[in-house]
Amino acid sequence: MIVFNEDGCIRCGACEGTCPTSAIDVTPTSIIHCDTCGGEPKCADVCPEGALKVETYSIAEGAEEQIRLVFNSTLCNSCGKCEEACPQDTIKLTGNDLMEVEGFCVMCQKCVDICPVDVIGIPGIVEPKGEVIDLDGKGSIYINDCVGCGTCVDPCPVSAITLDEIGGTISIADDVCIKCGLCSQTCPWNAVFIAEKKPAKRAKTINAFDLELSKCIGCNTCVEACPGDFIKANSANLSVLIPDACAACQLCVKLCPTDALSMDVEWAEGVPADTEGLGYDAEKCDFVGACANKCPTEAIRVVTKTGMLCPALEETDAEPSFASCIRCGACAAVCSNDALSVGSIEKVIDGETVTRDRIEFNPYKCNECGDCIEACPYNMLHATGNEKFPIMGFCTLCGQCIDACPKHALYDV
Structure with missing residues (x-):
């Protein structure tokens, strides 16, 4: 069973993007995923044709056997009973004759491998990083391990945030900050917290992330700078491989010495950081x-x-x-x-x-x-x-x- 430490999740969406069966949905406030109903998948129980079945297998020698779901498209009649029974609402009918159902976990582990902060795991085999963010006593402004991407600077409505150098650490003027929490909601790396509260992250969509090969000089500045190790070196042509999904901090874009990288990110509106009242x-x-x-x-x-x-x-x-x-x-x-x-x-x-x-x-x-x-x-x-x-x-x-x-x-x- 795949498990998530939501406390340390940065909501980058890489796991959602890599899941071959669309069994993960990352929202600003939660991670909805197929957990195989604790080892007794209800979708398989109600499938009248046996199109969804439970299979056990060992990921590693000597490790505890895991439950996975397998799907036989030729047996599926698109009755929708699995969708109705799914307690997580991940199972969906697709209307695709070759893959009528999606949203079930096949335990491929791609989400575990791609997570940049290692908060996804398999109990007893790959434990998720257990960092728990404790904000008690941290004060109204708390900055922790800032990567200096500057993503939070422009959204601040009162210009209370400054970043002297890309890759450095932000500063927030306490006497100017209005504690709206928009910086905390925007930060791609969980590095800033306001009023001792864990924020609901702003939803974001990467419309484009491009590499102009003619400009790339293979210096690997972006590879070394990427806090999540999303970007990989491509030794075959002295360039880099950019990922399909990432945290969208754009640190790589800002540090690229030849402007070979570009990214277009669309941000959703901020959400209330304080409901008091x-x-x-x-x-x-x-x-x-x-x-x-x-x-x-x-x-x-x-x-x-x-x-x-x-x-x-x-x-x-x-x-x-x-x-x-x-x-x-x-x-x-x-x-x-x-x-x-x-x-x-x-x-x-x-x-x-x-x-x-x-x-x-x-x-x-x-x-x-x-x-x-x-x-x-x-x-x-x-x-x-x-x-x-x-x-x-x-x-x-x-x-x-x-x-x-x-x-x-x-x-x-």
């Missing part, structure tokens, strides 16, 4: 958009299941989603006229009176410069064109969204 239960959310339509400052954005963007009430092809202002204060930090500020509000939660941060706005001080819109790490702020209320998208913790939610997915925390 407004809690959100994703499992309860039905994406009806009532909260977004009720919010008086348009601080919530919902894409409904029917393809409607709320509160703008515009049609969209985007997947159902929920996003909101988390009152990180990035807008207030850059506002030159003090039109935006971080205030506070008292709330009674479970019988206890607590103080929570809120965003306060004085429209008469706003000069509509747009600095706050650019600074917002969650793309919530927007101009209205209304002179009396020129900016919207900030949360005042009024609580109207909580009352409007029909599924009770929003709550005070």
